[in-house]
Amino acid sequence: MTHTTANTAAHATAGVRSARTVLISGASVAGPALAYWLHRHGFAPTIVERAPALRDGGYAVDFRGEAHMAVLRRMGVLDELRAARTGTGSMSYVNAAGKPQAKLPADLFAGDLEVLRGDLARILHDATKEHTEYVFGDSVTSLAEDADGVHVTFERGAPRRFDLVVGADGLHSRTRSLVFGPEEHFVKHLGVYCAIFTTDNHLGLDRTGHAYRTANRLVAVYSARENTEAKAVFYFGSPLLDLDRRDVTRQQTLLTERFAGNGWESERLLERMREAPDFYFDSVGQVRMDGWSRGRVALVGDAAYCPSSLSGMGSGLALVGAYVLAGELAAARGDHRTAFARYEREMRAYAEGCQKMGDGVARLMVPESRLLAGFLNRYYKVMPYLPGRNMPARIARKAAENITLRDYTAELTAR
Ligand SMILES: Cc1cc2nc3c(=O)[nH]c(=O)nc-3n(C[C@H](O)[C@H](O)[C@H](O)COP(=O)(O)OP(=O)(O)OC[C@H]3O[C@@H](n4cnc5c(N)ncnc54)[C@H](O)[C@@H]3O)c2cc1C
DSSP: OEEEOOOOOTTOOTTSOOOOEEEEEOOSSHHHHHHHHHHHTTOEEEEEESSSSOOOOOOEEEEOHHHHHHHHHHHTOHHHHHHTOOOOOOEEEEOTTOOEEEEEOHHHHHOSEEEEHHHHHHHHHHHHTTTSEEEESOOEEEEEEETTEEEEEESSSOOEEESEEEEOOOTTOHHHHHHTOOGGGTEEEEEEEEEEEEEOOTTOOSSOEEEEEETTEEEEEEEETTTTEEEEEEEEEOOOOOOOTTOHHHHHHHHHHHTTTOOTTHHHHHHHHTTOSOOEEEEEEEEOOSOSEETTEEEOTHHHHOOOTTTTOHHHHHHHHHHHHHHHHHHTTTOHHHHHHHHHHHHHHHHHHHHHTTTTHHHHHSOSSHHHHHHHHHHHHHGGGSTTTTHHHHHHHHHHTOOOOOOHHHHHHHO
């Protein structure tokens, strides 16, 4: 377990009660973004992260539309993120011989700003580490609320008290399980599994990607970090499996079995998977909940309203959710009952709109039958010439922009 801390309230918004302690579980996107805004508004955030250090790796994630950009700009991280942008252009669907058959435009899957998830997590950590207590290598085991706080026990550290607790611990949130109930009540499996790892750019891709789709399977490679490396992505259709999420060997064996005889680069990539520096494997699902808070505990990001990793909305939604939750806490001067209700009122329609982007995509990305896979491959070929070709990107932008963000900092300063 490692601690880093340096708590100051130097940038706290004037007039707001400071030093209200908030424990956040999860240090990926939603957690650090929430810590950033809580500190700005005078609260004292602590983040506990199960991983022993900041987790690198993962996919390219994208931001699109004014709401995402406004939050990043207000956090002062937009320039740094722009410097880290992937710059990936269009993506090609290839046949078994690797010959491009259809090209999909970049704005469909890269939005206005695409960065590697690991880079995003690092930039958000850098922006918060001076004023947030980070505890790596630990996890919450119980939460007991009383009249004026929450008593929290941990796997490794000593018990502590906090005024509020927020779960930013993703699709399989432990905070959610502890307070709201078992995962199966809230997570809707979309019938697809996903694996992603870093490998060498052996195809010599230049800021682009190649994807190969067959019945129930899709494998893709795209270049990253100025073409010096590549990300390999595997999707396969499957009902929910009884798998230990930490058993990487079992996950890799399963992936190898599922893609046996799939052709194109599948086998070569699977061989390289064994030496990959990172490996992400998860079911693709959405989180649907009637309420995102109970007493002094609230949820943010994927833990509360995961739109699915296929929606292209997860990181932007987590970022906006963190901004609104912290802002409402500050606006309500730390009255969590009022703040949590307003957070939900501001975010509910927005989150549901973003979730719609994930509905149905799974079956299109990974169609069950060979017939549908063949049809889609042919459709993508002619799509760039059809009148509605920009429609999917336009719908995604509309969903991402469907919120009017309050400027909490300005409002609070003016009070
Ligand atoms: C390593 C990694 C790789 C990813 N790669 C992809 C990808 O390739 N494609 C994609 O679409 N999405 C990926 N995601 C998910 C994506 O980052 C999220 O959908 C999105 O950014 C929303 O962020 P979030 O912070 O709400 O949740 P997440 O990004 O899922 O973050 C949750 C955080 O909570 C931590 N955590 C989990 N359980 C506990 C616990 N019990 N106690 C303490 N901490 C806990 C996790 O380690 C993680 O850091 C990845 C997430 C991670 C952690």
